[in-house]
Amino acid sequence: METRELICIGCPMGCSLKVTLENGQVTEVTGNTCPNGDKYARKECTNPTRIVTSSVRVKGGKINMVSCKTKEDIPKGMIFDICKALENVVVPAPVAIGDVVLANVCDTGVDVVATKNVDVK
């Protein structure tokens, strides 16, 4: 049996979680205030994931950069690969929230989408 202490990142409350694992399987989560804490703890101990946010260049827009995010969470170990993949991406204006900036980033099956509207200059 193994125990791990985590701080939930589900919301700004930051609950202190205690996770009990047996043979790599989560058997108990305590300290969470809501079901999201339980879900986070189980995922964090078995397959940790994150939403990645960044910004990429815009061509011909009112501003030079548009912010973006992975539409869903991606494996934590791939954060740097995704940032690398976004490095040279340039999107033409106009851009609307939800527009795909980079499809299926690093073969994760997850699209990177714009999080800001940018009008044409």
Add this chain to the structure above:
Amino acid sequence: MKYDLVIVGGGPAGLAAAIAAKDNGIDSILIIERDRELGGILNQCIHNGFGLHTFKEELTGPEYASRFIAQVEERGIEYKLNTMVMDISNDKVVTAMNSTDGMFTVEAKAVVLAMGCRERSRGALNIPGYRPAGIFSAGTAQRLVNIEGYMPGRRVVILGSGDIGLIMARRMTLEGAKVLAVAELMPYSGGLKRNIVQCLNDFDIPLYLSHTVVDIQGKERVEGITIAEVGPDRKPIPGTEIHYDCDTLLLSCGLLPENELSKTAGVDLSPITSGPVVNDSLETNIPGVFACGNVLHVHDLVDFVSQEATNAGKNAAKYIKEGEVTSAKQIEILPVDGVRYTVPKYVRPEVMDDTLTVRFRVGQVFKGCAIATYFGDTLISKRKRPVMAPGEMEQVVLKKSQLAEYPDIENITIKIEEA
């Protein structure tokens, strides 16, 4: 120019106040914003975690802002961009300027102050050393990276563990910089716990509590930073110095409400929050001048800014329609024993809404304590809180019906007690 309501600032507070005022029957509204777009600081906060309370989903800053901007546009609320307010007089004449209209004045029946806050600068921190290039406030670096598309540096030390500093530690790392350390003067972090986890721990960036910058090296550009541990008196302890070769220092050492306009208007400011002193309507000592958001007191969560600003907008609308409330008895809320301040500071039981959320911060870390509320000398409520820290805002909800049972009290006390 005449408007019923002028809102100074088009960030999250100004937008929510405008929407609420419009929805409460005010059609003549002008938002004045100094930046080139609405949304305020949210535009550069491209990380997620906004809106969990308001929209029950996790949004990025620009997405959160866009939902409020869309509501302003739908309602046809007027706004001026690239426009700087120069003065607000105590009879609510707002003087502003921009490059197309020049200088102009607006006579308002009510004004909502929503100017937000500024970062504490190097000058305010008294850090010794030369003044080379490469020293930025965390927010300036955030704007450069996220909106303008520039990298401020490659090897970075961050002073202060406020949320913007933590967020920028991650952001700079993801953009290829090496963040060597975050130093925090206090024995606790100024930021949210979740940000320590996902911005520092995820990337093995060390956080040195009770440490500060004691030297900046380099004449043209930052070449190195020395940090040292501080004692309980917050003075550096000789022999504890750690040196870093780096080209950039980011400062994330707290935010200061930006109240130059409030001061010249004659608004009373709290020495603790540096924001206006307000009553349950979020009205300042000048009738018809309201305040909300980070200009009132620095918030952790934009959701609470939106809630507060909605109240300010609603109350401004009420003032415009019904005029000044003069007769109501006003009770002071006293912050004692660990509670640093409360917003609002005054409650008027006769005219307040059915409930009033009183927000405050504690002065130190408390474990296993409780928030106690007294009406006069009578204990009204006691709520256990396992952990309280200065970096996280606390609240108490006062009920009108409960206050009505105590008509003779002189004050309300909020304090931290043993659980």
